[in-house]
Amino acid sequence: MPAxxxxxxxxxxxxxxxxxVDLGGAxxxxxxxxxxxxxxxxxxxxxxxxxxxxxxxxxxxxxxxxAQVLSGRAEVTLRDAVTKDLLASAVVAFDGSDGALDxxxxxxxxxxxxxxxxxxxxxxxxxxxxxxLLQDRLLDRLDRVRGxxxxxxxxxxVVYGTLLGATRDGDLIPHDDDADxxxxxxxxHPLDVVRENLxxxxxxxxxxxxxxxxxxxxxxxxxxxxxxxxxxxIDVFTAFVTEGRTYLxxxxxxxxLDLGERTEIGIRGRAYPAPVEVEALLAATYGPGWRTPDPxxxxxxxxxxxxxxxxxxxxxxxxxxxxQDFYASADVDRVPPVESGFATWVAEQLPPAAGVLDVGTxxxxxxxxxxxxGRPVLALDYSSxxxxxxxxxxxxxxxxxxxxxxxxxxxxxxxxxxxxMDPAVDWHLYARFxxxxxxxxxxxxxxxxxxxxxxxxxECWLEFRTDRDEREKHVFGDHFRRxxxxxxxxxxxxEHELKVLSLVxxxxxxxxxxxxxxVARLRLGAV
Numbered sequence: 001m002p003a004x005x006x007x008x009x010x011x012x013x014x015x016x017x018x019x020x021v022d023l024g025g026a027x028x029x030x031x032x033x034x035x036x037x038x039x040x041x042x043x044x045x046x047x048x049x050x051x052x053x054x055x056x057x058x059x060x061x062x063x064x065x066x067a068q069v070l071s072g073r074a075e076v077t078l079r080d081a082v083t084k085d086l087l088a089s090a091v092v093a094f095d096g097s098d099g100a101l102d103x104x105x106x107x108x109x110x111x112x113x114x115x116x117x118x119x120x121x122x123x124x125x126x127x128x129x130x131x132x133l134l135q136d137r138l139l140d141r142l143d144r145v146r147g148x149x150x151x152x153x154x155x156x157x158v159v160y161g162t163l164l165g166a167t168r169d170g171d172l173i174p175h176d177d178d179a180d181x182x183x184x185x186x187x188x189h190p191l192d193v194v195r196e197n198l199x200x201x202x203x204x205x206x207x208x209x210x211x212x213x214x215x216x217x218x219x220x221x222x223x224x225x226x227x228x229x230x231x232x233x234i235d236v237f238t239a240f241v242t243e244g245r246t247y248l249x250x251x252x253x254x255x256x257l258d259l260g261e262r263t264e265i266g267i268r269g270r271a272y273p274a275p276v277e278v279e280a281l282l283a284a285t286y287g288p289g290w291r292t293p294d295p296x297x298x299x300x301x302x303x304x305x306x307x308x309x310x311x312x313x314x315x316x317x318x319x320x321x322x323x324q325d326f327y328a329s330a331d332v333d334r335v336p337p338v339e340s341g342f343a344t345w346v347a348e349q350l351p352p353a354a355g356v357l358d359v360g361t362x363x364x365x366x367x368x369x370x371x372x373x374g375r376p377v378l379a380l381d382y383s384s385x386x387x388x389x390x391x392x393x394x395x396x397x398x399x400x401x402x403x404x405x406x407x408x409x410x411x412x413x414x415x416x417x418x419x420x421m422d423p424a425v426d427w428h429l430y431a432r433f434x435x436x437x438x439x440x441x442x443x444x445x446x447x448x449x450x451x452x453x454x455x456x457x458x459e460c461w462l463e464f465r466t467d468r469d470e471r472e473k474h475v476f477g478d479h480f481r482r483x484x485x486x487x488x489x490x491x492x493x494x495e496h497e498l499k500v501l502s503l504v505x506x507x508x509x510x511x512x513x514x515x516x517x518x519v520a521r522l523r524l525g526a527v
Contacts, residue, residue: 024056044295074101190312216313217249253305327385339369360434364390408442435464
């Protein structure tokens with residue numbers, strides 16, 4: 001018999017930290033449970049992943065991304081992720097706020113915890129009719145991308161979640177948010193595989209696609225944008241065979257896996273190419289339990305596979321999700337809207353007509369300041385959310401700057417920036433709070449870009465947190481930062497034929513609220 005409403009309520013308790021549920025009334029103990037907030041699936045939890053078990057009572061800690069936004073009151077429902085049987089429900093007050101919990105984004109899509117542990121929209125975060133329309137648009141775009149790849153001599157096939165949903169249900173997975181294509185490279189040597197993928201990126205851009213690169217073998221195509229926001233995206237993954245092993249970026253490396261032979265598979269009545277060895281590919285991707293739906297699934301790439309693919313293909317997405325979330329959240333409003341003290345300090349020393357190459361523009365507040373003084377401004381960031389904010393602010397406020405999404409980890413993109421800068425402009429490089437926010441690869445490429453600017457007669461101005469700031473408290477909490485000794489930064493710059501024109505370090509240079517960080521201001525020129 002189903003549990004009564006009173007029993008369901010008594011069986012479930014929650015606050016901002018934990019969810020406690022008595023599963024004693026379940027017909028069988030499920031492997032995975034869905035948690036619905038306000039009627040929308042918001043997170044899926046493995047029963048064997050409970051933090052505490054007392055008899056039939058299970059206690060889970062909310063994922064960090066979700067815990068941070070739980071405020072107000074909500075109807076909380078627990079169900080078996082496979083059978084959809086209702087297990088428990090209750091109305092919960094997460095804190096002292098009287099309002100109703102609302103996890104909708106600007107487009108009205110309910111956010112859920114995805115396979116990367118982030119809050120993101122998914123198909124099941126929409127009303128059924130809206131989800132149907134979105135999925136139809138996605139499949140239309142998938143058909144277009146498939147046609148483009150075929151025209152370019154790289155016939156694709158569906159992979160990852162798209163292949164999984166098609167194989168199990170002939171449909172897209174309800175808790176997914178995108179579509180996935182793969183293609184088999186015509187080459188075996190990883191260098192040639194990457195070169196082919198670079199050519200593919202250029203060709204897709206020439207056909208009007210908005211493309212973001214995640215590695216030498218992973219492209220992401222965005223659809224929508226502008227005032228309507230991002231509608232959806234499609235991933236394109238490279239497969240290749242080398243040394244007798246078949247690889248599929250980013251997850252698969254298997255012997256004897258044939259991705260060359262094709263069959264067809266249906267998604268909502270549409271036919272798509274798929275590898276003949278569908279089950280072998282799904283097992284290599286998701287493990288032997290791939291047939292059972294598991295919305296809590298997270299990818300754990302086998303170390304030998306990740307080691308090889310990261311060495312061959314690179315990993316260009318370090319912390320991208322963090323900055324995407326930050327610039328799309330209310331937290332960004334805590335950044336002062338006025339220009340930084342570093343910007344005014346640099347402006348006092350720049351030549352009157354100098355252009356500013358603002359690398360890591362963030363909220364765009366310093367780009368705005370330089371642009372309003374009449375200077376040419378080229379503002380770069382690898383967060384598309386940051387770039388969209390900057391463009392919108394420039395349009396709204398009536399100032400001019402060129403905003404571009406550029407990933408410093410991708411030397412190919414860095415070289416394009418250096419080669420496309422207007423030669424009539426006296427460019428100077430400006431980077432505030434960037435050096436400590438990027439990894440070693442991106443920092444090496446930053447020096448390459450700085451050296452290109454310096455060779456043209458410009459100077460480079462950088463402000464960054466130093467190693468003395470590592471143990472201090474930070475207003476924006478703990479996230480990736482590489483706290484460096486200024487002398488190490490100087491040494492790296494010199495190795496790229498840059499000369500130190502001035503170096504100042506200490507406190508009092510970049511105070512914010514109660515935080516007064518240890519920072520360095522470095523001015524570089526050509527040797």
